[in-house]
Amino acid sequence: MGKLLIVxxxxxxxxxxxxxxxxxxxxxxxxxxxxxxxxxxxxxxIISVVGEDFPQEYLDLLSKKGIDLSAxxxxxxxxxxxxxxxxxxxxxxxxxxxxxxxxxxxxxxVVPENFKESxxxxxxxxxxxxxxxxxxxxxxxxxLIVLDTMNxxxxxxxxxxxxxxxxxxxxxxxxxxxxxxSNEYSLVAAAEKIQEMGSKYVVIKTxxxxxxxxxxxxxxxxxxxxxxEVFDPxxxxxxxxxxxxxxxxESRNISFQNIKxxxxxxxxxxxxxxxxxxxERMNDLEKKEVNNRLxxxxxxxxxxxxxx
Amino acid sequence: MGKLLIVxxxxxxxxxxxxxxxxxxxxxxxxxxxxxxxxxxxxxxIISVVGEDFPQEYLDLLSKKGIDLSAxxxxxxxxxxxxxxxxxxxxxxxxxxxxxxxxxxxxxxVVPENFKESxxxxxxxxxxxxxxxxxxxxxxxxxLIVLDTMNxxxxxxxxxxxxxxxxxxxxxxxxxxxxxxSNEYSLVAAAEKIQEMGSKYVVIKTxxxxxxxxxxxxxxxxxxxxxxEVFDPxxxxxxxxxxxxxxxxESRNISFQNIKxxxxxxxxxxxxxxxxxxxERMNDLEKKEVNNRLxxxxxxxxxxxxxx
Numbered sequence: 303m304g305k306l307l308i309v310x311x312x313x314x315x316x317x318x319x320x321x322x323x324x325x326x327x328x329x330x331x332x333x334x335x336x337x338x339x340x341x342x343x344x345x346x347x348i349i350s351v352v353g354e355d356f357p358q359e360y361l362d363l364l365s366k367k368g369i370d371l372s373a374x375x376x377x378x379x380x381x382x383x384x385x386x387x388x389x390x391x392x393x394x395x396x397x398x399x400x401x402x403x404x405x406x407x408x409x410x411x412v413v414p415e416n417f418k419e420s421x422x423x424x425x426x427x428x429x430x431x432x433x434x435x436x437x438x439x440x441x442x443x444x445x446l447i448v449l450d451t452m453n454x455x456x457x458x459x460x461x462x463x464x465x466x467x468x469x470x471x472x473x474x475x476x477x478x479x480x481x482x483x484s485n486e487y488s489l490v491a492a493a494e495k496i497q498e499m500g501s502k503y504v505v506i507k508t509x510x511x512x513x514x515x516x517x518x519x520x521x522x523x524x525x526x527x528x529x530x531e532v533f534d535p536x537x538x539x540x541x542x543x544x545x546x547x548x549x550x551x552e553s554r555n556i557s558f559q560n561i562k563x564x565x566x567x568x569x570x571x572x573x574x575x576x577x578x579x580x581x582e583r584m585n586d587l588e589k590k591e592v593n594n595r596l597x598x599x600x601x602x603x604x605x606x607x608x609x610x
Numbered sequence: 611m612g613k614l615l616i617v618x619x620x621x622x623x624x625x626x627x628x629x630x631x632x633x634x635x636x637x638x639x640x641x642x643x644x645x646x647x648x649x650x651x652x653x654x655x656i657i658s659v660v661g662e663d664f665p666q667e668y669l670d671l672l673s674k675k676g677i678d679l680s681a682x683x684x685x686x687x688x689x690x691x692x693x694x695x696x697x698x699x700x701x702x703x704x705x706x707x708x709x710x711x712x713x714x715x716x717x718x719x720v721v722p723e724n725f726k727e728s729x730x731x732x733x734x735x736x737x738x739x740x741x742x743x744x745x746x747x748x749x750x751x752x753x754l755i756v757l758d759t760m761n762x763x764x765x766x767x768x769x770x771x772x773x774x775x776x777x778x779x780x781x782x783x784x785x786x787x788x789x790x791x792s793n794e795y796s797l798v799a800a801a802e803k804i805q806e807m808g809s810k811y812v813v814i815k816t817x818x819x820x821x822x823x824x825x826x827x828x829x830x831x832x833x834x835x836x837x838x839e840v841f842d843p844x845x846x847x848x849x850x851x852x853x854x855x856x857x858x859x860e861s862r863n864i865s866f867q868n869i870k871x872x873x874x875x876x877x878x879x880x881x882x883x884x885x886x887x888x889x890e891r892m893n894d895l896e897k898k899e900v901n902n903r904l905x906x907x908x909x910x911x912x913x914x915x916x917x918x
Contacts, residue, residue, distance in 0.1 A: 511819040523833040
């Protein structure tokens with residue numbers, strides 16, 4: 303069975319959208335990635351850190367999904383990383399109300415022995431040095447290393463970010479971040495520059511529009527499923543990454559054709575994530591629902607033109 | 611051979627983009643629509659008006675494309691409609707520098723006898739009453755009536771616009787206009803409301819992202835081809851409409867499946883239009899180039915997932 307190693311935050315989120323607000327609920331990049339990847343037939347592990355305040359029920363939820371939590375550090379007397387934010391009406395912009403690093407401030411990831419030979423490594427958004435440390439601990443070069451990052455690290459840890467981009471296969475970022483990273487407005491030009499930095503494949507998420515996949519002269523676009531209501535976008539990017547890497551870890555086929563499919567699987571799972579607050583929609587998501595939505599994606603995009 | 615009747619402006623444009631600027635060049639909605647539709651095997655006519663200052667060479671260009679100009683009124687002593695605008699750096703927003711209606715102010719469209727039984731009628735952006743007058747002159751209900759409009763008419767001629775929307779089959783508008791027309795933020799909800807107003811199909815152009823086609827519970831998305839450089843977006847929407855209606859007038863098949871194909875053809879032609887100023891790229895566009903780009907669209911969007 304394919305092995306997927308995930309590093310990223312496991313956290314508390316408090317979210318406000320135009321449709322409502324939550325108290326502290328389960329969040330974090332690794333959480334969303336792990337839940338999405340659990341839709342596939344893979345052996346996955348999360349490397350992360352939480353405090354003593356992290357509820358057993360959340361740990362049980364992740365364990366029941368088959369996620370190995372032996373590298374999830376629980377710090378005695380520590381408090382779990384906490385983020386709270388409020389989305390504006392268009393749901394595209396959000397204001398961070400509070401970020402409490404807590405136990406994340408001193409986090410040193412330790413790759414478990416039995417995951418040092420993983421097929422796919424998913425580096426969730428964290429300090430690039432932390433991400434690099436995970437790569438350095440691998441016994442063998444994984445078939446695929448996927449990086450998620452954000453503008454904050456471009457502003458504050460440029461050199462460390464460049465180093466990690468030099469060691470990965472795929473980067474997933476949004477359009478604004480791709481423009482900042484490359485200093486190019488055109489996403490085609492941006493993707494070229496980012497490939498020159500070292501990432502063989504570039505996935506640019508154009509928010510509610512979809513995701514573009516670039517590799518050399520090839521380009522593929524997966525639209526986001528047009529939804530009547532987007533309830534809470536939190537975790538959509540991480541869910542995309544989880545579907546993307548989960549599918550590739552299961553199929554262990556790194557052809558462009560199959561990476562296209564991974565983008566479709568990522569988009570499909572992300573379309574569920576935004577329907578409820580936090581991880582709510584992902585917790586009990588069934589294979590049948592996912593398959594139905596994959597059929598909708600096919601309807602949404604497939605056409606048959608005869609060329610004359 | 612399918613007949614396509616086009617009503618819209620034939621104009622002078624003066625355009626400034628971050629890449630350069632033009633003096634008065636050939637422009638106007640009907641011009642772009644006609645040039646795009648001329649890629650198909652159809653008999654098309656333009657109903658419009660120009661002044662005596664309109665150069666013979668522009669008339670010759672349109673005639674050579676096989677467009678019937680017998681309903682293009684040339685007003686003695688009159689001046690042609692003129693628009694000038696400047697695009698901002700993102701090319702998504704533009705400021706109108708000047709609009710001189712000139713002969714357009716008194717324009718009364720007259721449908722030529724031999725086009726009163728057209729297969730497809732394309733109502734380019736004009737006052738809704740002018741668009742309605744064309745519908746009223748048809749001897750038979752066309753197979754398909756397509757409407758383009760803009761926010762200006764929503765602000766200034768709401769009732770007339772509602773009347774014309776009650777008589778059409780397809781509306782093509784951009785995302786902002788769809789939101790204004792429907793008072794709904796979600797494009798899915800917007801498309802439903804607009805269908806209730808009377809348009810059986812709703813095409814929402816999401817600018818550089820692509821175009822969505824809605825009909826009852828069905829939805830289709832054609833991404834815009836990601837381009838390294840967008841030079842001048844002027845006429846892209848009209849070129850889309852010309853490709854859309856030209857294809858449908860040629861094939862005379864109004865199934866959802868075939869309307870999907872029309873959206874792809876519209877997007878393909880629009881991707882050429884933006885590569886040069888004004889109509890420059892469309893003037894000599896060859897079938898071979900179009901077919902190559904249709905193949906690129908297929909690469910961009912097609913995938914093959916086996917459901918388990």
